[in-house]
Amino acid sequence: MERNFRRLPRTNGGKMSSVFLILTASATILQASRQTSVVVSKADRIVVLTFDDAVKSQRTVVAPLLKDLGFGATFFVSHRWMVDDPEHYLTWQEIAEIHQMGFEIGNHSWTHPDFSIPKNAARLPAELALVENELHKVGVPRPVSFAWCGNGFGPEAVQQLTEMGYKLARRGMQPEVPYGRVEVGPTFDPQKHHPLLIPTTGDAYPGWTTEHFRRVVEQARSGQIVVLQFHGVPDPHPWVNTSPERFREYMAYLKQQGFRVIALRDLEGFLSPEIRPADPLLGTRFPEPENGRLILPTEMQTTRDELGYWLKNMMRYHRYTWAEAARVTGFGVDVLKSRAEELGLESSPPPEPHGTEEIIRVLPYPGGRHPRIGFLEGAVLPQRGTKASVFLPWNPASYLVVDLPEAIFSNLGLTYLAHTHVLTIWDARNIWLENIDWNRNPDGSLTGSRVLPNKITFGASIQPSKGQIEMELWLRNESLEKLSGLRTQICAMLKGAPDFNSQTNDNKIFRSPASAVRSAKGDRWILMAWDRCGRAWGNPEVPCLHADPILADCPPGEMVRVRGRLWFYEGNDIDSELERAQKAFAALPSSQ
Numbered sequence: 348m349e350r351n352f353r354r355l356p357r358t359n360g361g362k363m364s365s366v367f368l369i370l371t372a373s374a375t376i377l378q379a380s381r382q383t384s385v386v387v388s389k390a391d392r393i394v395v396l397t398f399d400d401a402v403k404s405q406r407t408v409v410a411p412l413l414k415d416l417g418f419g420a421t422f423f424v425s426h427r428w429m430v431d432d433p434e435h436y437l438t439w440q441e442i443a444e445i446h447q448m449g450f451e452i453g454n455h456s457w458t459h460p461d462f463s464i465p466k467n468a469a470r471l472p473a474e475l476a477l478v479e480n481e482l483h484k485v486g487v488p489r490p491v492s493f494a495w496c497g498n499g500f501g502p503e504a505v506q507q508l509t510e511m512g513y514k515l516a517r518r519g520m521q522p523e524v525p526y527g528r529v530e531v532g533p534t535f536d537p538q539k540h541h542p543l544l545i546p547t548t549g550d551a552y553p554g555w556t557t558e559h560f561r562r563v564v565e566q567a568r569s570g571q572i573v574v575l576q577f578h579g580v581p582d583p584h585p586w587v588n589t590s591p592e593r594f595r596e597y598m599a600y601l602k603q604q605g606f607r608v609i610a611l612r613d614l615e616g617f618l619s620p621e622i623r624p625a626d627p628l629l630g631t632r633f634p635e636p637e638n639g640r641l642i643l644p645t646e647m648q649t650t651r652d653e654l655g656y657w658l659k660n661m662m663r664y665h666r667y668t669w670a671e672a673a674r675v676t677g678f679g680v681d682v683l684k685s686r687a688e689e690l691g692l693e694s695s696p697p698p699e700p701h702g703t704e705e706i707i708r709v710l711p712y713p714g715g716r717h718p719r720i721g722f723l724e725g726a727v728l729p730q731r732g733t734k735a736s737v738f739l740p741w742n743p744a745s746y747l748v749v750d751l752p753e754a755i756f757s758n759l760g761l762t763y764l765a766h767t768h769v770l771t772i773w774d775a776r777n778i779w780l781e782n783i784d785w786n787r788n789p790d791g792s793l794t795g796s797r798v799l800p801n802k803i804t805f806g807a808s809i810q811p812s813k814g815q816i817e818m819e820l821w822l823r824n825e826s827l828e829k830l831s832g833l834r835t836q837i838c839a840m841l842k843g844a845p846d847f848n849s850q851t852n853d854n855k856i857f858r859s860p861a862s863a864v865r866s867a868k869g870d871r872w873i874l875m876a877w878d879r880c881g882r883a884w885g886n887p888e889v890p891c892l893h894a895d896p897i898l899a900d901c902p903p904g905e906m907v908r909v910r911g912r913l914w915f916y917e918g919n920d921i922d923s924e925l926e927r928a929q930k931a932f933a934a935l936p937s938s939q
Contacts, residue, residue, distance in 0.1 A: 396420035402579030418608035423455035423494035443485035453492035468503035469644035473767035534571035541626035675715035721888035815914035833898035877911035
């Protein structure tokens with residue numbers, strides 16, 4: 348929906364800033380110095396039909412007509428308007444019906460933002476995953492095609508699509524044709540255009556005439572493919588509306604003239620699987636930022652604001668590679684090395700620990716490197732602001748990542764989730780929660796809090812000491828509604844602790860209120876326990892430990908809290924350790 352998020356775009360895209368070279372490295376690799384050998388026959392007259400935004404008329408008017416005509420088409424679906432205007436926008440079940448009629452369902456993102464902006468591009472994996480998950484529930488396959496929202500695109504988002512495995516993506520007529528002009532746009536040439544930047548030849552504006560439509564589709568000749576972009580037939584937004592009568596005229600002309608009408612996915616047959624054209628728009632951002640400044644992802648911006656701290660955190664303690672650190676900062680590797688030298692970064696390893704009598708080192712997790720080994724689809728785009736690295740007392744290079752909290756459930760539904768997977772109450776309302784980093788305190792402790800849009804505030808603290816860390820989770824209800832069913836998930840992810848990270852539960856003990864994992868040799872243990880623990884468990888794929896507390900009901904104006912502990916044990920009497928935990932931590936009342 349072109350007017351959803353921005354002014355009318357400029358006609359020329361701007362070159363990407365050099366600071367984002369690291370984000371577009373893979374996309375650059377896809378460029379080829381020679382052209383693909385796959386060509387479209389000059390005798391073929393191919394038209395690709397695409398429909399955006401999941402408008403209700405696409406099910407009631409468009410799909411039945413196209414099915415009768417034997418045409419292919421792609422319907423790009425977004426959640427953006429489903430809740431606000433259910434009268435005019437499709438449900439997921441209605442989208443499934445279009446799929447069952449034989450048409451392609453493509454991804455148009457969850458909230459329909461401008462992905463030319465790096466801050467929005469960073470969340471594209473989550474936007475895609477939310478749509479994919481809802482489609483999966485109604486039996487629609489994972490899409491391979493994407494349509495750029497508002498026809499805006501940029502190099503960071505192209506990179507994200509590449510990493511997410513999308514094969515095709517349709518842009519608009521821009522930058523070749525200014526938005527709003529009733530002109531003929533570029534045709535798709537498989538030897539010229541990158542498959543993630545397929546141009547629109549005709550964007551169906553209300554000012555279209557049948558004569559103009561014919562001029563557009565007659566460009567399908569000499570090996571060129573025409574791509575058409577429609578919205579609703581009719582559409583509740585007048586600037587992209589097409590009347591049913593005019594649409595039937597358009598489709599009748601395609602049928603009478605013998606055009607081959609296909610879906611976007613069918614273009615794969617014209618592409619080389621290995622060679623990609625050196626499309627100059629891969630390095631272009633459209634539209635250009637209004638003030639010439641790019642809006643960076645939140646985590647990237649905060650990292651740059653304290654680059655010295657985060658470089659030390661990543662390079663010295665977490666032992667990131669330069670490529671990993673570059674991904675977090677958005678700088679190229681060479682630029683990052685230069686900045687590190689300017690800052691006098693000390694990259695030597697930290698001092699060797701001396702066992703469980705030392706103060707445990709706790710640091711904010713820097714992100715960029717996924718904290719899980721497996722089940723990655725269950726934690727898309729994990730936010731670092733709830734995650735803290737707890738370094739093992741036996742090995743300075745080993746750490747586990749505590750997610751505090753990973754999730755909060757209530758009578759309202761899934762009220763908070765520190766990554767993207769299951770729909771939260773905010774996803775359902777198209778509200779994106781940005782990352783908020785930990786506060787680092789002089790005594791080595793970490794504290795943090797977040798105010799949710801409904802005035803529920805929650806926070807956590809981590810206090811390191813000898814051989815253990817003390818934790819607290821609290822929630823304050825400043826809404827007008829009593830909160831009940833306050834289940835939480837507190838996760839300790841073991842990927843960074845090689846002696847403990849086998850993907851199995853055979854090395855773990857779950858005995859509420861505690862969970863424990865033993866080392867490969869069996870003489871060392873990591874344990875976690877919480878007050879009011881409702882469930883002690885672990886996911887072997889991640890792998891991780893859970894000891895998940897249940898908070899007391901919280902009336903308006905009140906606060907509830909629980910405490911927890913993570914500690915290290917060396918010895919053979921693990922049963923005694925677990926018994927001490929059962930005595931030290933408050934049990935969950937039987938009524939809950």
